Amino acid sequence: MAWRPSEWVLEGELDNTQPGWTIGWVRIQGRDEPLKLKLVGNCHPDLAGWKFRIVRIDPIPDWAEELQLDGIATDQTGTIGDVTADQMIRHFECSPKEFVERSYAGDQPETTWRKCLYLEWFSHRNGRVVIQSTQLAVERLGTRAFEVTEEQSAEQARQNSKEMDHFMFQIGDALADISPEDDEPEPSAS
Secondary structure, eight states: OOBOOGGGEEEEEEEOOSTTEEEEEEEETTOSSOEEEEEESOOOTTTTTOEEEEEESSOOOTTOOOOOOTTOOSEEEEEEEEEEEEEEEEEESSOHHHHHHHHHTTOOOOEEEEEEEEEEEEETTTEEEEEEETTEEEEEESOOOOOOOHHHHHHHHHHHHHHHHHHHHHHHHHHHTSOHHHHSOOOOOO
16 A cells, blocks of 8 residues: 555655755645655656656645545655656546546546656655656756666666565565454444
8 A cells, every 4th residue: 555645745846866866845735844755766767867846737626635644754765666757647537436436337437648747755654655646747947967877777667666575565564464353343342
């Protein structure tokens, strides 16, 4: 399971101008302090070497309920995952609930292909965090400091895969520690 605060992201700024490091912040609706990111690793080739702002291009949707991210730490030190502004996904204009309801009813909601921001990292405090949205865009700032080679990009992909494997093993270990009794409801006092 991952933290997915995509719908509540207001803005942010990331800096990958120093090879091997991506640092910055992401402001989330309902939180006084932004998430502060200090991540080992580089972004995908489209963003590697850039300092860039994350901007919301559409307002936070009305259907988005009040954010409940009490457990997410301000300090998001860890390892970068996949970070790109070139991912293409299907975008739909209705709420996820309406999309599911209409799909189950046999009505295919209209979708369009759009670029989206995909921002993933593995935090020491919170595990995997993913921001993926067609409602967020990237504005590159200044000039590009470096470009990653194909070899460096492949090495980053291997490292990202290792981080995901490690994260999945942690989940597996946590689930293995739960005894069947932990899932059983407490007997009611009658």
